[in-house]
Amino acid sequence: MERSELTKADQNRDPATWVDTYGDALFRYALSRLRKPESAEEVVQQTFLAGIQHRHQFSGAGSQQGWLMGILKRKIIDFVRQRDRSAQPAARAETLDTRDSLDSFFDSSGKWKQNVRETLLEPLDSVDRQEFWPIFHACLKSLPERQSSAFMLREMEDLDSGEICKELEISASNLWVLLHRARLSLANCMKRHWLQEKA
Amino acid sequence: MLSCKEITKLVSKSLDRPLPPSKRIIVWMHLQMCRLCSAFRRDQILLKERIAQEVSRESGKEMPQEVTLSAAAKQRITKAMDSQGS
Structure with missing residues (x-):
């Protein structure tokens, strides 16, 4: 459903618009996994930063949001692992x-x-x-x-x-x-x- | 005869990958007689199913739209992106 609503322009937005366009959806996803707003904010930030860095790897197949979501999932796993390592x-x-x-x-x-x-x-x-x-x-x-x-x-x-x-x-x-x-x-x-x- | 403690360990493993046939028979026979271990198994299957359903629905979508990044967080993230991006 969501995919069909996307216009061409949505497929490859300028990173400057990412926070406003995708921030809330990514935040809700991260919050559903990590439960703490501070933690969710942190992984969303890491996701966008990684997204900028690897922007050229986005093929344009699928939505940009889906691509960022993939990065977010990886960042959540990293976050859980690091939290685990830093446990007493x-x-x-x-x-x-x-x-x-x-x-x-x-x-x-x-x-x-x-x-x-x-x-x-x-x-x-x-x-x-x-x-x-x-x-x-x-x-x-x-x-x-x-x-x-x-x-x-x-x-x-x-x-x-x-x-x-x-x-x-x-x-x-x-x-x-x-x-x-x-x-x-x-x-x-x-x-x-x-x-x-x-x- | 394996104890309930041992049987539940096998049940737990069976949730992640199939048990070898010999073990499967032992577990099955125990579960026929033991409603406590059967209850454990039933619960775990349900838990797994509910979680899988939820995860496949792309978690976060069930959260109210009012749950958003705070303005302060947006600002902070934008700033971090600016300083890295250019």
Whole structure:
């Protein structure tokens, strides 16, 4: 729909007009991923700067906005990776400690703990659509940085595991642990939020 | 017999790539008997699907049009572009 609305002039605008033409759309996209306005502004700026630098690489196939959006996606991944790297070394070590990281869900014999069972059986799809995203983002934010980075790159940016390991400088087995832990915590957190709101 | 803790790890892996057949059978048999692990699997599939739907809709489009770059940010970004561009 949007593409057909574009006139020829829209295809290759002068960078001086980018901020006014594309700024808000890119900002909304970035905000939907990074949640913090300051972070979103930063990646939008980086996107435009990279766009100027690589302007000659824009072939004119597809829209200029689509091209900039492609750069933005890459910048978001870089941002997540850098945020992850700058996390406290202690926090990094802690979340990479794989041995007992599932203790809040399973007892020593590997059975589901009594206190998580009730929440677990509450179906996640009872969380209604309107509420789903605010709760999802609140819960994603509450995860340790490494878990949320891994989860975001996997499920939202759709990177494959090899790429994520490279971005986060972790081994494949560490990635599985991070993702698994993130999944357990996210579902549990979302349902607890939901049950609370319903009560 | 694998514990629920071990089974959920396999379920989690199966979300990203298919398990080898031998493991798949073990997981399937466990899920037949265990509604807790089945609930975990059901939740994770739903979560994955909802996220994928959302992402394919080009996130940000669902945000109200009032969500915009602030004037201050626009100015700052324009300035940064000017100083690099020329």
